[in-house]
Every structure is written in C-alpha cells, then in structure tokens.
Amino acid sequence: MTTPFPNPTRFLFFTGKGGVGKTSTASATGLELARGGKRVLIVSTDPASNLDTVLGTELGMTPTPIAGVEGLHGMNLDPDEAARNYRERVIGPYRGVLPESSVASIEEQLSGACTVEVAAFDEFAGLLAGSEMADPFDHIVFDTAPTGHTLRLLQLPAAWSTFIDENERGASCLGPLSGLKNQQERYQAALAALSDAERTTLVLVTRPEEGALEEAERTRVELAAQGVENQLLVVNGLFEPTSAGDELADRIARVGRAALEHMPEPLRALPRIDIPLKAHNVVGLEALGSFFEGEAGMGDADEAPAAAVGETYPGLGVLADEVAADGHGLVMFMGKGGVGKTTMATALAVELAGRGLPVHLTTTDPAAHVQNTLGADVEGIRVTRIDPKAETDAYRQKVIERSRGSLDAEGLALLEEDLESPCTEEVAVFHAFTRVVFSAKREIVIMDTAPTGHTLLLLDAAGSYHREMLRNAREGTNVGTPLMYLQDPAHTRVVLVTLAETTPVQEAAHLQDDLRRADIEPFAWLVNRSLAASETSDPVLRARARAEAEEMKNIQEHHASRLFVVPWSAEDPRGARILQALAGAA
Amino acid sequence: MTSTSRQFNVYDPSMCCSTGVCGPEVDTALVRFAADLDWLAKQGASVRRYNLAQEPDAFAREETVRNVLIQEGVGALPLIVMEGEVVSRGRYPTREELNGWAGLGEEV
Numbered sequence: 001m002t003t004p005f006p007n008p009t010r011f012l013f014f015t016g017k018g019g020v021g022k023t024s025t026a027s028a029t030g031l032e033l034a035r036g037g038k039r040v041l042i043v044s045t046d047p048a049s050n051l052d053t054v055l056g057t058e059l060g061m062t063p064t065p066i067a068g069v070e071g072l073h074g075m076n077l078d079p080d081e082a083a084r085n086y087r088e089r090v091i092g093p094y095r096g097v098l099p100e101s102s103v104a105s106i107e108e109q110l111s112g113a114c115t116v117e118v119a120a121f122d123e124f125a126g127l128l129a130g131s132e133m134a135d136p137f138d139h140i141v142f143d144t145a146p147t148g149h150t151l152r153l154l155q156l157p158a159a160w161s162t163f164i165d166e167n168e169r170g171a172s173c174l175g176p177l178s179g180l181k182n183q184q185e186r187y188q189a190a191l192a193a194l195s196d197a198e199r200t201t202l203v204l205v206t207r208p209e210e211g212a213l214e215e216a217e218r219t220r221v222e223l224a225a226q227g228v229e230n231q232l233l234v235v236n237g238l239f240e241p242t243s244a245g246d247e248l249a250d251r252i253a254r255v256g257r258a259a260l261e262h263m264p265e266p267l268r269a270l271p272r273i274d275i276p277l278k279a280h281n282v283v284g285l286e287a288l289g290s291f292f293e294g295e296a297g298m299g300d301a302d303e304a305p306a307a308a309v310g311e312t313y314p315g316l317g318v319l320a321d322e323v324a325a326d327g328h329g330l331v332m333f334m335g336k337g338g339v340g341k342t343t344m345a346t347a348l349a350v351e352l353a354g355r356g357l358p359v360h361l362t363t364t365d366p367a368a369h370v371q372n373t374l375g376a377d378v379e380g381i382r383v384t385r386i387d388p389k390a391e392t393d394a395y396r397q398k399v400i401e402r403s404r405g406s407l408d409a410e411g412l413a414l415l416e417e418d419l420e421s422p423c424t425e426e427v428a429v430f431h432a433f434t435r436v437v438f439s440a441k442r443e444i445v446i447m448d449t450a451p452t453g454h455t456l457l458l459l460d461a462a463g464s465y466h467r468e469m470l471r472n473a474r475e476g477t478n479v480g481t482p483l484m485y486l487q488d489p490a491h492t493r494v495v496l497v498t499l500a501e502t503t504p505v506q507e508a509a510h511l512q513d514d515l516r517r518a519d520i521e522p523f524a525w526l527v528n529r530s531l532a533a534s535e536t537s538d539p540v541l542r543a544r545a546r547a548e549a550e551e552m553k554n555i556q557e558h559h560a561s562r563l564f565v566v567p568w569s570a571e572d573p574r575g576a577r578i579l580q581a582l583a584g585a586a
Numbered sequence: 587m588t589s590t591s592r593q594f595n596v597y598d599p600s601m602c603c604s605t606g607v608c609g610p611e612v613d614t615a616l617v618r619f620a621a622d623l624d625w626l627a628k629q630g631a632s633v634r635r636y637n638l639a640q641e642p643d644a645f646a647r648e649e650t651v652r653n654v655l656i657q658e659g660v661g662a663l664p665l666i667v668m669e670g671e672v673v674s675r676g677r678y679p680t681r682e683e684l685n686g687w688a689g690l691g692e693e694v
Contacts, residue, residue, distance in 0.1 A: 094642045098652065101659045102638060102645065109600035109639035406614040411621035418617075 008033060009201045009230065011128065011193060013142045016205035017215045017367075018337015019499065021236040024282040025205050025275070026143035027054050028291035034072035038138040042074045045124060046145035048336055048510065049076045050503045056284050061085070061123075063133065068285060073137070077127075079120035086110070086119040108467070129189035145337075195227030202231045204270070208238055208256035210572055212338075215367060217264040233270040235260065239277040242539050248531075248568070249538035255572060279543040281502050312533070313552070313565035316344065316583040319524070320351045323444060323493070327357075330440035330485070332447045333526075334515075335497035336507045340528040341365075343573045343582070344497055344566065345448035346373045350576050351583035352444060353380035360384065360443050362436055364429070365450035375575035386432045388425050395428035430465070434482045440491060459518055462486065486520050493523035495564075500527045500548035500555075509559050524562035525555055533567035589630035590688040592669055596623065597651055599663035600639035619678040626684050638663065 005012075014026040023044070030042040041063050044051040052059050055074050057066050061081050063073035087110045095103055127134045134140060193199050202223055206216040220231055239256055241249035275292065282291060323331055331348065333341040342363065349361040362384045363370050370383055377383075396419045403415055439445060466483040485491045494515065498508040512522055531541055532548040556563055571578050601616075627633045636644040638660070645651050650672060654662050658675075666674040673679075673687050685691075 090639075090642070094646055097646045098642060099656050099659065102642075102655050105600040105660045106639045106642055403614045403617060407618055408621065410624060411614075411617050414621050414624065415617045 005029065005201070005232075008139060009197075009199050010138065011140050011142065011200040012203060013144060013200065013228075014203045014205055014234075015144045015219060017207075017212045019339055019504070020205045020207045020212055021275075021282070022205045023049075023051055023054050023143050023503075024288070024291060025203070025234055025236060026141050027051065028282075028288045029203075030072060030074075030139070030141040031069060031285065031288050032292070033139050033141075034066075034069050037071070039071045039136060040073065040139045040141060041134070041137040042072070042141045042143060043077055043127065044075075044143045045077045045120070046143065047079050047120075048145070048507055049078070049143070050507055051076060051143055053503055053506060054283055054288070063137075066285075077120060077123050082119040082123050083110070083115050086115065086122070108464075125186050125190040128193045129186045191227075195229070197230035200228060200230060202228050203234055204231060204267075205234045205236055208235055208259045210259045210262065211369075211372075213259055213263050213267065214369075214372075217267050218367070220266060220270075231270055233267055233272045234275065235272065236275045237277045238274050239540070246536055246538045246541075248534050248536040249541055251571070252541070252568075259572075277540065279540045280547065283502060313527075313563050315564060315566055316348055316351060316526075319495070319526075319564055320348060320355070320583065323348070324352060324355060324357055326444075326490075328440060328443055329490070330437060330445045330447060330492045332449055332486075332492060332494045333497050334449050334494055334511065334522075336504060336511075339497045339499050339504060340566075340573075341497050342368050342370055342373050342448045343579070344495070344526060344528060345446045346370060347566075347573070347579040347583040349381050349446045350374070350378060350579045352446075353378055354580055356380070357444060358382070360436075360439065360445045361448075362386070362445065363448040363450075364433055364436075365448060368448055368450070370448060373574050373579075378576050384436075386429060386436070388429050391428040391432045392425045395431060396424065430462070434462075434465075437482045437485050437492075440485075459483075459486070459515075459520075463518060483518070487518075489521065489523065492520075494520060496522050496525045496560075497528055498525060498555075500530055500532065500551040502551065505551055505555060505559075512559060522560070524564055525560035526564040526566065527552055527555070528566050529568045530565050531568050533565050588690050590690055591630055591632070592688050593632045594623075594626065594634070594684075594688075595644075595648075595667045596633070596635040597645060597663055597665040597667065598635060598637045599660055601637055615678055622681045622684055625681065626688060629688065629690055631688055 008029075012026070012029065014022045014029075016022050023046075027042060030040045034040045042051065042055070044059075051074055055066050057064060057074060059074045059076045061075060061078065063075050066072040066074055087107060090110060091103060091106055094106070127140060204216040204220060206212040216233065224231070237256075239249075239253050241253055244250070273292070278287075280287070282288060319331075323329065331345075333345045335341055342365070345361065345363070349359045352359045358380050360382050361370060361374070364386045366386075366388050368385070370385060374381065374383065396416075399419060400412065400416060403412065407415065436445060436447065462481070462483040466481040470481075486494075496508045496512060498504045508525065515522055527548075530548060530552075531545040532552065534545070536542060536545065552563065552565065566582055569578065569582055573579060573582055623633050623635065638645055645655060648667075650667060650670065651665060654665055654672065654675065662675045664674075664676070664678060665672060666679060668687050674683070
C-alpha cells in the first residue's frame, strides 16, 4: 500500500480546475486511509458530483458505508437536496395549520438561488464545526466543486459572520439565512477549523497543463489569504511515451514537461505528489486501489499504425456555418469544469471573426480567463466577463442611484446597509447574465459558462425570476423573461461540452436532464480533446482512443441528435492561430 | 414632541427580506416603509415585523392573522395589526397613516 500523506490532518480538501481528477484523487486517498484502519468520510460538495460512480455506491445526504471497505463512508452534499430539506424544516410544521396558499407562498420564496447556496453551506459548516454526523470520523475528505464555486463556499463563513456582526439594525436582510441566524458560532468554528494547519490540509489537484497550474496558483493565493496555509500539490496525468517515434505522444509529453518547468515558483515550493496518466478510466474500488502506484497501467499490446480510431464527426467549423447564417443569437457552452468550455467558446469566436463577423465573447465563470486563451486582441471580437465583484458594486450603486429620488436619508442608509448582504452578489450576477442574454437579439454572443453547478444556480434564478414576473404581469401584457429566450431555439443554442470518457459523459447527461427540466433543449453535444480523432500509435493513448470511440457511439445512440468532435490539440490551445486550426479540424 | 407606546405588528408576505434587496427588483416602497417603521419605533412605538417565509410561526400563532389568511388568502398581506386590531391590509401604509394610528398627532 502507498500512503501519499504521511501525517494526514482530519480535514482534507481536494480542489482544482474541473476534470483534473479531484474525485479520483480524493477517493483514492479516502480508500488508503480506510485500509489503514481509519474511519473515513468522503464528501462531495459538487452539485454535479460523480462520487457515486467512482465509489460504485449510491450516496445520499448522510454517510453511506462503501461496500467492501471497512470504515469507508461516502456522501453527496447536494445543494438542491439541502435546500429541499431546509424548506421542509421551515414549512413542514405549518402544513394544515396555515392555509395552502400561504404555505405555497413560503415555498416559492424559499426556492431561490440564495436558499440553495445557503442551505448547502450550512450543511458544510456543520461538518467542519462538529456535529453528530461528523464526529465519528477520523478523517473527512472533501471532494469539492471546481474552483470558483468552492472558493465561494470557503469564503462564506467569513462573509456571513462579518455581515451579521456589522448589520446594526438587526440584520434585516439575512434572506433565507434568517432561519439560521443563531448559528453564528458554528460559522466561526468552521472558519477556525479551515485555518488550522493541524486540522486542515488543502490539496491542490492539477494536470501538467499551463492553465490548470495557473488556476492552482490562483487558488493557493486566495485560500492562503483566507488563512488556509497547509497546502499540498498533486500533479495528475503525467505522461511519458512508451516508445519513441509517435508524434502526438511526443508532443503531449513535451507540452506536459514544459508546463511543469514553467510552474509558478510558490507552487513548486509545496510538497508534491505525481500520478502517471492511466490507460483506463479510474472508476470503481479496484482502479482506485492502485491509483497512487507508479505504473501507468497496461495499454494496447498490439502494434498498430498511427491512425484515427472510429468514425469521423463534424467539427466547430460546421457549427460556425450555422451561427453565421443566423447573424445573431446566443451560443452557450456548458459542461463540467475542465472539459474545455473556454477553449471551445474562444475557438468558435475566432472562427466567426475570421469570416468577418463581429462577435461578442463573454464568460459567466468567475475563474475563467478568456483573454488569456485568446492571447492578443482579435479584430471583430469584443471580450467581456461577468465579474461578480464588479457587478455587485455596480448593482449596489445603480439601486442606490435609482432610489435617491424616492427615499430620504434614513431610507437610503437602510438600503445601503441591506445591500451589503452577501445575497446581493447572486442578484447582481443574475442581472448581468440577463443583459447578455438579451443582447443576443442584435449580435452574435458566444458565452463560456461557469462549471455546471454554478450555472445551474444561475438558471434556477432565471426560473424564479420568470415565475415572479409572470405572477406580477397583468393579463394581456407581453413579458419576455431571460428564461424564455434561453428556451427559444431560434435565440439560444446550448452546446454541451464533454470529454469522451465514462464519467464526463454521465455528467453531461445529468446536465442535459437538468436543462430539460427547465425546458431548455440542448442544441448539440461537443466532444473535446478527442484522442480518437487524432492519430497515434502510442499503446496507452490508443487504448484511451478506443474507449473514446465507444463513448462517442454511446452519445449518439442515447443522448444527442447532433455531435461535434474536436481533436486533442498537441499544442496548448491558446492564441488565435492555434484556436482557428482547432475550429477547422474535423 | 409627543410619543406613543402603542404596539404595531407587521405581517409581511413571503419575501427574501424586509427591503427586498435580494429579490429580482428592489422595490423602493419597501425600503421607504422600512424607514418609516424605524421612525415609528423612534417615537416610542413597539414595532415587530414578521415575514411569512421566515417566521411562519408568528402567523400561525396569532388567531386574528391566521383567520385573515384563511378567509382572504395571502393577498391580504401585508397586514398591520395595532394593539391586536387590524388597521390595514394588502398594502404598505404611509408615514402619515402610521402617525395617525399611533395618535402622535403632529406634522410629519
């Protein structure tokens, strides 16, 4: 047995860009600790969790024993379910006591994005601060959502504590948190646990890629500023060609080595664990058991010529043809973190601009760096981003300005105080998102979205807003809510980006279900970084390519009427030239 | 300056918070009313505010309020109850009205 952590702390947080292998690394760590005789709980805080699949056991909101491993438990901290439980705690006692219309109105009010976020956070704080659920475990391993969402979760204890402290008039805008306002001690205990190096380790998981390493560095800085100083780096998916002479394999290895050489210095100073690229997906206890071992695992044994595997599919160029024909509209790239949404959105924008069409390229991901991906400015592309902090400040300013005429000094002071509520951020971001959705009536808007969970919360907000608008609208008047535009195929094309691997495909299918529940039908799926669409003779890469071809067949048969495929880019996909080449490849 | 010792209970409809800043649009009428209540409290009145979404217990406990909800539905909110009597329903009153009910009898 390999124990990657010589002196593991009670809390272990695994974080990093989506798709870097947080769940595999966290699960393998939990498994090792349990096999060493410890009682271990693995918790996923990702609203789009796939911990069930990786551990091979169906999980819920309470610790579930993992069959076959003494002492190992798993649970999903599902924000939607947390919010449902919270709502039921509030509403349950009044069913049959208050009339049904009153109960329904409470329920509707407790359905917003803020409730969802707060309820999940409250469960999370409970695990850190100590609770009946948490106390029996020697170690609690957190498999977190992609960076942006997780940073927000880790910063909330401080945000709410400060707001409660500073709000002199009894904190009128605690929003949905008011039911929890006596729990401030708990948030402070959670905060203390996070910043105690004896109790908490932050494990930054990354791949040997420049973008993932840069994101790891940003997370390191932000969380160190929050007092989370005990940090460790895991580099997952290191690749060395089995034999010389395969062009793609050589380039992948070279790009990886170069990324590691240029790693930001402070990251280099952290203790580090390297994990080789596996020939097969890490799913199930058996695969997890050998996760930390040095062997890359067996690839294809046969000698095969360098050739693409499987059928060919249309690339981004075909998508560009259709968007260009409309001349306006919204293309939203959605999917789990790390599948390449930013790269695909930027490549499509470059392709359209190359045809002389003006494009508005934007992102809702607080952690995204579209401009980095694009490199130098490209003529015809206007880049914007929805920055939560800037949007919140602008929103506060706007609301105060608008109210100046109708409120006296006291009223304004009260409003200003309430606008300090952390809830305001959700509202401000939603307003900015709405503006972008509407602007696609007149221009081509390519939108890179935040990883799934975060985006679902945004759509949820669009849903509550939609219902509220409809309720308030007079009969016979026309209301156009952002949700209506997102549902209209003539206005919006949702492209689900995924990798052709078991877990990402399952995750994309879940996302598709969620979208359909909101009456949004995805336009197409897009498989990014396809080895099957590249040419290679490397045994490990070929084994992965063959599995991919199967997955793509599965996508077409079960999930998507239209499928686009973009090959693995042997170069780091940044800058207009490389992106346009990617868009042109089919 | 006269003062009042009357008790006002305000029963709000379900909302995110009493100024509505975390709803889809900020309603300045809500903010103004919050400021008016602040003013009323400064005149000595005892003011309590309940939000249906956050403190349903207050609505269930008070027979007057529960009966209004049963007979008229949530459309009767906001409900202003002074010394146990319903003085206003279905809208937010002005500062002048609050002043009158409180028996302050001065210019506002």
